[in-house]
Amino acid sequence: MEKLYTPEGELLQGQPWQVYPRPQLKRKSFYNLNGLWDFTVDEKNFEINVPFPPESLLSGLDMEIPPGTLMQYSKNFTLPEGFVKDRVLLHFGAVDQECEVYLNGEFIGDHKGGYEHFTFEITDFLKDENVLEVKAWDNLGDNILPYGKQTLKRGGMWYTPVSGIWQTVWIESVPEHYVKSLKIDVGTDFARIWADGVYDGKISVTTPQGILVSKLVNGVAEVDILEPCLWSPEHPYLYYFVLESGKDRVESYFALRTLEIKKIDGVPRLCLNGEPYFFNGLLDQGYYSDGIFTPADPVCFESEIKIAKSLGFNMLRKHIKVEPEQFYYDCDRFGMVVFQDMVNNGKYSFIRDTALPTIGLKRLCDKKMHTNPESRKAFCEAMESTVKDLYNHPCICYWTIFNEGWGQFSSTEMYHKLKALDSSRFIDSASGWFSGGESDVESLHVYFKKFKMPKRGKRPVVLSEFGGYSYKPEGHVFNKENTYGYRFFKEIEEFKAALKKLYNEEIYPAIPKGLCAAVYTQLSDVEDETNGLISYDRKVVKIEDDFLK
Secondary structure: OOOOOOHHHHOOOOOOOOOOOOOOOEEEOOOOOOOOEEEEEEEEEEEEEEEEOOOOOOOOOOOOOOOOOOEEEEEEEOOOOOOOEEEEEEOOOOEEEEEEEEEEEEEEEEEEEOOOOEEEOOOHHHHOOOEEEEEEOOOOOOOOOOOOOOOOEEEEOOOOOOOOOOOOOOEEEEOOOOOOOOEEEEOOOOOEEEEEEEOOOEEEEEEEEEEEEEEEOOEEEEOOOOOOOEOOOOOOOOOOEEEOOOOOOEEEEEEEEEEEEEOOOEEEEEEEEEEEEEEEEEEEEOOOOOOOOOOOHHHHHHHHHHHHHOOOOOOEEEEEOOHHHHHHHHHHHOOOOOEEOOOOOOOOOHHHHHHHHHOOOOOOOOOOOOOOHHHHHHHHHHHHHHHHHHOOOEEEEEEEEOOOOOOOOHHHHHHHHHHHHHOOOEEEEEEEEOOOOOOOEEEEOOOOOOOOOOOOOOHHHHHHHOOEEEEEOOOOOOOOEEEEOOOOEEHHHHHHHHHHHHHHHHHHOOOOOOOEEEEEOEEEEEEOOOOOEEEOOOOOEEEEEEOOO
């Protein structure tokens, strides 16, 4: 396989990922532990560049980690003078899949799950000079914890796995009573803000008309906006605010927007801010040639969002992966809708989940699929964590629970579980097929035949995957031997002509008939898959700005 670096990876120097990792609950207190750590695996000692997984080029290791292998990280640190207030918190953006954490030889906690952040209070364990140790292991292959597109034998639509720390590790100091989290609900002219951990204080919101101050009473603030600016991809207005309670001060933001399903001229439509809106999207896997799960620099997110917008897209379907929060903040501030997938677990079956649906068997009762209670429990816990972590981001307009049957079970029950967690967004219970249960949308995948609008039903129609046209830009290809895609083109002009025909003949004509969203596969190439509009190393954009716009 070719060793490809992104432009940001080629320039990487010093401590990586210095951006504040929690933009919706921001304090001035921030001590970043990214950078070189000692790393031991199979009794061999290395240095690893955190937060890049050891399988990646940017970690400095580029090594395979077999399932169950114990990885031991160690980092010495001394906190700056005056940093410690009353309490000190240690944060991990994500560690795949399980870990135990020790500070100065004392066990401070453990965690299961590779895609969510977690926190430990370390106040009583701190010394003047400290040693932080993380023991991590990844049981990929047992199909219990969510794993997404990772596989032990990469190839085709399955990718190189990651292990261990893959997001920022950092420390902050807080007062005795502090804001632990925020939950924000919005409408077209109000925001309701819940602050966990404090009861009184004030919220100062910056508006075009000036500073609007609201009181925090019993942990809740009601903010009424008299001349509201609604959020949309065309006008991504954010209301930034400061919450002050006792000695604590945090910065955050919200946006005003509504999502609902309406019948327009007898056709069910997805509506943004009360009006039918066509979500024109790209499948976004979130894999990078040099960092795998973790881009070299958070500016990579901003760059890709701007490229997608310049090409005429207003939505990214974040596919079976949860990103660092910076990605969602960039989508919030630059105006990119996110259709967010849950991360699947459970065992994949080629016959059931791919072959039979491809020839037309797309209806199955899923009550008895994936019956392992431990696997089901792990999926439910991960879904709840995903919603909790991402709830406040206005860019997220749509949740996908299951994709193409992978790990799917009891979709109607899961639909109601998710609806109880978040009733404000659209829910796609089963993207592609096996959609016999309850769902807000009729979600279709069409690759091997022309897309035709189904007969008018009660649900809005979403073409949640289509396209997948492959073109390999010379010098920017991970696998020169094998190619994965759904149609293949050797010449760029043939590729572009086919792409334009696809949209002109299948997508655009379907919009007046009721098509509400379309997700082209995909934003970028990933390993063997060369069906992206951008090369895997992010150095080639295959079409011009005005080509589809």
